[in-house]
Amino acid sequence: MIKEQIPDIIVGRLPRYLRTLLLLRETKTTTNSKELGELLGFSAAQIRKDLSQYGEFGKQGTGYNIDYLIDSLNRILNTDKNWDILLVGVGQLGQAILNYPGFLKHGFLVKAAVDNNPEIIGQKFNSCVVQDVRNMKEIITENQIQIAMVAVPAEKAQEIAEELVEAGIKAILSYAPATLTLPSQIRVEYSDPLISLQHITYYL
Amino acid sequence: MIKEQIPDIIVGRLPRYLRTLLLLRETKTTTNSKELGELLGFSAAQIRKDLSQYGEFGKQGTGYNIDYLIDSLNRILNTDKNWDILLVGVGQLGQAILNYPGFLKHGFLVKAAVDNNPEIIGQKFNSCVVQDVRNMKEIITENQIQIAMVAVPAEKAQEIAEELVEAGIKAILSYAPATLTLPSQIRVEYSDPLISLQHITYYL
Numbered sequence: 001m002i003k004e005q006i007p008d009i010i011v012g013r014l015p016r017y018l019r020t021l022l023l024l025r026e027t028k029t030t031t032n033s034k035e036l037g038e039l040l041g042f043s044a045a046q047i048r049k050d051l052s053q054y055g056e057f058g059k060q061g062t063g064y065n066i067d068y069l070i071d072s073l074n075r076i077l078n079t080d081k082n083w084d085i086l087l088v089g090v091g092q093l094g095q096a097i098l099n100y101p102g103f104l105k106h107g108f109l110v111k112a113a114v115d116n117n118p119e120i121i122g123q124k125f126n127s128c129v130v131q132d133v134r135n136m137k138e139i140i141t142e143n144q145i146q147i148a149m150v151a152v153p154a155e156k157a158q159e160i161a162e163e164l165v166e167a168g169i170k171a172i173l174s175y176a177p178a179t180l181t182l183p184s185q186i187r188v189e190y191s192d193p194l195i196s197l198q199h200i201t202y203y204l
Numbered sequence: 205m206i207k208e209q210i211p212d213i214i215v216g217r218l219p220r221y222l223r224t225l226l227l228l229r230e231t232k233t234t235t236n237s238k239e240l241g242e243l244l245g246f247s248a249a250q251i252r253k254d255l256s257q258y259g260e261f262g263k264q265g266t267g268y269n270i271d272y273l274i275d276s277l278n279r280i281l282n283t284d285k286n287w288d289i290l291l292v293g294v295g296q297l298g299q300a301i302l303n304y305p306g307f308l309k310h311g312f313l314v315k316a317a318v319d320n321n322p323e324i325i326g327q328k329f330n331s332c333v334v335q336d337v338r339n340m341k342e343i344i345t346e347n348q349i350q351i352a353m354v355a356v357p358a359e360k361a362q363e364i365a366e367e368l369v370e371a372g373i374k375a376i377l378s379y380a381p382a383t384l385t386l387p388s389q390i391r392v393e394y395s396d397p398l399i400s401l402q403h404i405t406y407y408l
Contacts, residue, residue: 003406003407004407009213011403011406012399012403014402014403014406015398015399015402015403016383016399018402019381019382019383019398019399020383023382023383038385039383039385040383040385041385041386041388041392076406077402077403077405077406078405078406078408079402079405083401083405083408085401092296092299092300092303093297093300093304095296096296096297096300097397099296100297102358102381102398103397103398103401106398106401106402108398108401146408147401147404147405147408149397154306170408171404171405171407171408173397173400173401173404175397177223177306178223178227179220179223179224179227179243179244181242181243181244181245182245184245187404187407187408188245189400189401189403189404190400191395191396191397191400192395193301193307193353193377193379193395194219194223194306194307194310194312195216195219195220195223196377196393196394196395197287197289197307197310197312197351197377197393198218198219198222198281198283198310199215199216199218199219199281199393200351200375200377200391200393201281201282201283201287201351201375202207202215202218202280202281202282203207203208203375203391204282204287204350204351204374204375204391
């Protein structure tokens with residue numbers, strides 16, 4: 001299996017499978033593509049096809065062992081280990097990110113946060129003390145951080161992203177309403193409600 | 205052209221094209237698939253192919269007229285009109301949503317917000333007074349709202365979503381880290397950083 005050859009659209013569905021399996025595990029030990037499909041709004045055939053890209057997870061008639069499938073998906077997604085994250089921008093959204101307990105529960109630790117506002121620098125949110133953005137590069141190097149979340153205004157996002165890449169960041173989750181233009185080997189995901197809303201209204 | 209027959213993966217890229225075109229318009233009047241592709245990290249061929257689903261927008265050699273393409277994309281995405289939105293859940297994230305000026309700029313008005321916390325109900329954020337979630341159904345009906353944003357805890361999301369659909373909501377943008385199981389005609393998008401992070405780590 002060569003991970004890079006599997007279409008990204010399939011990869012994007014794997015975290016959703018994982019989430020639903022974690023929920024199912026609370027009450028049962030096995031599931032099947034029909035049940036997963038109903039919960040997720042996908043067809044059973046699609047789920048079987050997606051998972052088959054990565055091997056054999058279920059048996060005809062007996063379905064999937066939930067624990068085994070969760071472990072496998074975590075291994076495939078590289079979420080069987082912990083990841084440190086740098087947060088850039090600690091405005092209202094950044095503060096909500098720092099206070100959100102869900103990241104840590106899934107192995108993502110916001111290791112450091114930076115801002116350029118003197119009133120925010122030094123403040124503590126959920127045990128993370130905000131540092132000066134001017135120290136960003138050293139923080140990344142010292143902590144060998146590979147992932148950054150960017151919650152800065154749109155007009156600052158490209159500049160910050162370039163600095164992050166220069167400092168060694170490999171992947172960015174951007175909350176800024178701006179498209180980032182970065183080297184192709186840098187992985188960028190957007191958490192952008194406007195894009196989602198404009199996607200929604202297409203169908204209304 | 206039958207909009208529903210065009211793959212959703214293509215539809216999902218259109219808002220990104222629109223965003224980049226709005227940025228380009230600040231400095232120029234025409235562009236081409238090569239330039240758009242470089243800015244967006246897609247191939248020029250993909251952009252030509254995506255746009256060709258909806259007609260002829262450019263001429264060989266002269267490229268695209270930016271204004272015309274923006275107008276066309278707004279018409280295709282139904283963002284050439286304004287949309288009212290109901291926000292459910294006014295915790296820290298919900299407050300950030302209410303205070304974010306970007307929605308209105310693009311024709312999305314958070315018309316009403318509801319919460320179940322007596323300390324939050326009655327508070328005003330960015331000219332929107334938070335109402336009691338118990339009045340949710342009437343608010344939707346009276347204002348004929350079709351789109352809801354859900355920023356409630358994961359364990360409440362499914363229940364709230366079902367109530368929203370019952371009250372007439374046609375599309376949901378969910379910030380809750382939970383998969384919603386709803387009738388297939390209801391359009392659901394997720395703004396879910398954990399899913400994005402787990403998508404990112406696949407490639408690291």
